[in-house]
């Protein structure tokens with residue numbers, strides 16, 4: 001997928017690049033001429049397959065390991081990014097996790113971890129990278145939100161709370177940073193076949209329920225989400241602020 005204006009030559013941060021949606025996002029930026037891609041997650045290395053895939057497509061790839069469950073690491077992360085590559089043009093907050101349990105016995109350790117990885121960590125990184133974008137006259141920030149930013153989901157209360165919080169971050173920063181030429185937006189993917197949703201798509205019964213509920217009658221592939229992320233990171237979306245685009249095969253309007 002190529003042809004998105006304003007991506008060529010940029011320095012992009014993608015969190016959670018090792019697999020699933022994040023890996024497809026790295027491919028999308030490299031295919032559109034991004035010069036440098038900084039990939040951040042627990043297991044990413046310069047030797048990871050996604051690093052080689054980015055380089056094959058012509059982008060430099062820089063791996064930074066960080067566990068977003070660790071508050072101290074989150075507070076130090078933006079400085080590490082800036083030390084590694086200098087100024088950032090585009091930040092894609094994609095890394096995320098989920099923890100399943102009925103809410104009436106939801107363990108607080110799971111609650112704390114999911115909230116740190118999905119909400120607090122991305123906010124801290126965005127705050128600290130955004131500060132430099134403001135100083136530099138602009139930038140693009142895109143979050144991977146969720147249908148759970150709009151709806152209740154069963155058995156994943158911390159995930160629902162984290163993604164509802166991200167919707168607030170997108171709206172709050174979307175208006176606060178619009179005068180600084182920093183666009184803050186997000187996408188809400190429909191059910192996508194990745195490891196995150198394995199408990200759902202590996203159950204034939206649950207897989208079929210999602211199909212039946214989705215007007216497009218299909219699960220999303222990671223590649224289905226890349227165009228909307230690139231659009232929100234491109235100069236074509238300069239007047240879009242604080243919005244979340246559902247990419248869900250029609251799920252939310254049904």
Ligand SMILES: NC(=O)c1ccc[n+]([C@@H]2O[C@H](COP(=O)([O-])OP(=O)(O)OC[C@H]3O[C@@H](n4cnc5c(N)ncnc54)[C@H](OP(=O)(O)O)[C@@H]3O)[C@@H](O)[C@H]2O)c1
Nearest residue numbers: 016017018020021041042043067068095096191192194196
């Ligand atoms: N799949 C869906 O249906 C769906 C729907 C809506 C929204 N989303 C959102 O899309 C994003 C990507 O999901 P996915 O489906 O692609 O999931 P995935 O295949 O499980 O990939 C998750 C990515 O996040 C990284 N990550 C997980 N925990 C981390 C931590 N503690 N610290 C740093 N990095 C961490 C992982 O890398 P390491 O293992 O190397 O840390 C991995 O690269 C998430 O924010 C998710 O909520 C997904």
